[in-house]
């Protein structure tokens with residue numbers, strides 16, 4: 404272990420970040436010379452929502468690179484439903500058994516965050532959503548959280564350690580406002596000295612009522628006011644936003660936008676989607692429930708074989724015209740005009756694809772734009 408209680412990249416790549424039972428059984432199998440050819444599939448029997456976003460494949464490909472395995476998977480950003488295999492690995496069991504822990508960890512966590520982000524975008528109905536939640540998770544995984552949120556469709560992220568290319572977004576903390584004699588002093592200092600590309604979004608709820616501070620912030624040059632109303636003061640959030648909008652308009656600031664944040668849930672965002680102009684979301688994205696993926700043998704030595712509760716045989720998931728989906732045995736001929744969703748990702752340890760987060764994000768956004776919804 405190093406300075407912090409984190410697992411280093413080398414330990415993950417070497418299979419040292421694993422459940423001890425894998426190490427124990429691999430030793431037993433080595434002694435017995437047992438190492439059958441298997442195909443294993445990753446599926447989730449249930450989801451927090453009717454559909455989810457597949458994410459985390461990039462790390463899985465890097466993890467398995469160089470091992471004698473083949474991997475087929477849905478591309479990152481693919482929408483999937485319960486029981487659909489999202490990824491399959493073929494190889495000799497002992498050669499990749501210890502990686503199950505990390506494979507599932509990569510996929511469960513990233514897919515959970517991407518899914519929550521996509522559902523939040525649906526709730527916001529076109530208004531921008533920003534990921535402010537890396538403070539809710541261990542800093543060592545901030546880049547993963549922000550990447551998954553970006554793939555899920557957020558419009559920017561707050562953590563400066565996010566992967567390059569993701570736009571950074573942020574306003575000002577309450578501590579900043581409190582470090583000046585008055586909020587006006589803080590807002591004017593920010594308006595004067597923040598970088599030219601930094602939007603003048605002023606936090607307008609530190610000491611007094613939102614409608615009072617919002618109008619005062621507008622007078623100090625705010626392009627937008629951020630309302631981060633504490634839950635203890637909240638009551639009817641939509642009514643607060645409507646009242647602030649009214650006061651800004653009547654005092655001559657109709658162009659000043661309202662940015663909402665602070666413990667927002669999907670229901671809060673849906674309730675305010677047409678009165679607030681943007682949303683900063685922390686825990687409701689970063690603390691998303693993980694997707695409960697499992698990795699199970701479906702074929703052993705070339706024959707369909709599965710434990711109880713699982714369907715045996717290698718499968719393919721098809722998308723049909725009209726957005727319908729079908730899971731069939733892989734050897735069944737593809738239905739007419741069907742698009743197979745599981746595609747080659749690794750062949751004998753060599754990556755066939757390098758997932759690009761922009762492609763994954765576009766896959767999600769194009770689905771969210773589709774009139775038929777997620778299909």
Ligand SMILES: O=P(O)(O)OC[C@H]1O[C@H](OP(=O)(O)OP(=O)(O)O)[C@H](O)[C@@H]1O
Nearest residue numbers: 535576577631664665666667684685686
């Ligand atoms: O959706 P959430 O889980 O609440 O996370 C995001 C919140 O984190 C920050 O608030 P915080 O009060 O921690 O800091 P601040 O006073 O600097 O705004 C930010 O202002 C958001 O409100």
